Amino acid sequence: MFNITPLVRTLVIINVVIFLLQNFASQFYITQYLSLWPLGTPYFQPYQFFTYMFAHGGFGHIFFNMLALASFAPILEQHWGEKKFLFFYLATGIGAGMIYAGVNYFFFPGQVGPMLGASGALYGILMAFGLVFPDLELMLLFPPIPIKAKYMVFVMGFITYAMDRTGTVAHLAHFGGAFVAFIIISYWKSQGRR
Secondary structure, X not given: OOOOOHHHHHHHHHHXXXXXXXXXXXXXXXXXXXXXXXXXXXXXXXXXXXXXXXXXXXXXXXXXXXXXXXXXXXXHXXXXXXXXXXXXXXXXXXXXXXXXXXXXXXXXXXXXXXXXXXXXXXHHHHHHHHHHOOOOEEEOOOOOOEEEHHHHHHHHHHHHHHOOOOOOOOHHHHHHHHHHXXXXXXXXXXXXXX
């Protein structure tokens, strides 16, 4: 079904192991230590810009994030190579966290709680996929119609936004990951890189 590349496989395994630890060793408050807490709170630590993207809030959260990672990331890893892909994945994830934390600190102080999940990096991957392979046709599961990669990014963003019934989805982090990806890809293209 999936042709998972070595680095993507490693990322999936790390996420799953951390998720299992979150659930089976909850007495150690793993989730609280890994989550990205709002800037200015006593719980915030700079390392959380990295760790938050490996923790997840529930089975559905990790399942759909890892499904997206396994679906889109291997092609980018094959295209760029492991080092470039790892840089990109971490940069979009950290960048998403920084944008989310910064905007909330300046515009919504005290109104948000901790954030966690790989979604910021995954929206970076979706943006990159749409920019690097814009005319590649993909088949949606529902409805089963073909769609070009450059449009799929917007469809995925809309679906996530439309399905958020609780208001707990960090849409700003999704936008942040996609925005950082756009900047990186644009820079690489200006330098004549793939």
